Structures are given as structure tokens and as C-alpha cells.
Amino acid sequence: MNTKVSQMTVDELREVIGAVIEEKLVALFGGNEDELELTEELQEILSRQNREIADGERGEAFEDVTARLGLN
Incomplete structure (x- = not known):
């Protein structure tokens, strides 16, 4: 995605931020939701x-x- 933040809607920005946060949490906690450590x-x-x-x-x-x- 080569869209500038200024060109994004609020919902699009929230979606991108949410995806980045989820990626980082999976990297830090691991992907198995049953055994988060x-x-x-x-x-x-x-x-x-x-x-x-x-x-x-x-x-x-x-x-x-x-x-x-x-x-x-």
C-alpha cells in the first residue's frame, strides 16, 4: 500500500493501526491464543x-x- 496517511479515511487508518498492533502482539506473545506467554x-x-x-x-x-x- 503506497497511500499517504493524509489520503486515508479515519476507518482505513484505524484498520492499518489495528493490523500493525496485532502483528506486534503476535510477535511478542506468540500465535497460540491458548498458551499466551x-x-x-x-x-x-x-x-x-x-x-x-x-x-x-x-x-x-x-x-x-x-x-x-x-x-x-
């Missing part, structure tokens, strides 16, 4: 993300997000 790769990714969040390198405080979005 964390792969070593996923465990490493989650550990790295937790460290980055703890070190302030990743993420945004919930209060900051709600304030920015006017949801407080």
Missing part, C-alpha cells in the same frame, strides 16, 4: 521501559496529561 523479548522491552520511566526518560505524569488535555 511473555516472550524473552517482551520481558526485556517491559523491563527497559520500566527503567526509563523510573529514570524520567520516558512517560508523562497522569496529572500533566489530564491538565494538557483539559480533563482536570
Whole structure:
């Protein structure tokens, strides 16, 4: 597909995003729905993300997000 995002409808974009997310989840968890387990790769990714969040390198405080979005 050589379509630009700006040329896609919202539904088409949602479909593409959903397909990409599904592909990644299958790659990280495996394809057998009955025996979903964390792969070593996923465990490493989650550990790295937790460290980055703890070190302030990743993420945004919930209060900051709600304030920015006017949801407080």
C-alpha cells in the first residue's frame, strides 16, 4: 500500500493501526491464543521501559496529561 496517511479515511487508518498492533502482539506473545506467554523479548522491552520511566526518560505524569488535555 503506497497511500499517504493524509489520503486515508479515519476507518482505513484505524484498520492499518489495528493490523500493525496485532502483528506486534503476535510477535511478542506468540500465535497460540491458548498458551499466551511473555516472550524473552517482551520481558526485556517491559523491563527497559520500566527503567526509563523510573529514570524520567520516558512517560508523562497522569496529572500533566489530564491538565494538557483539559480533563482536570
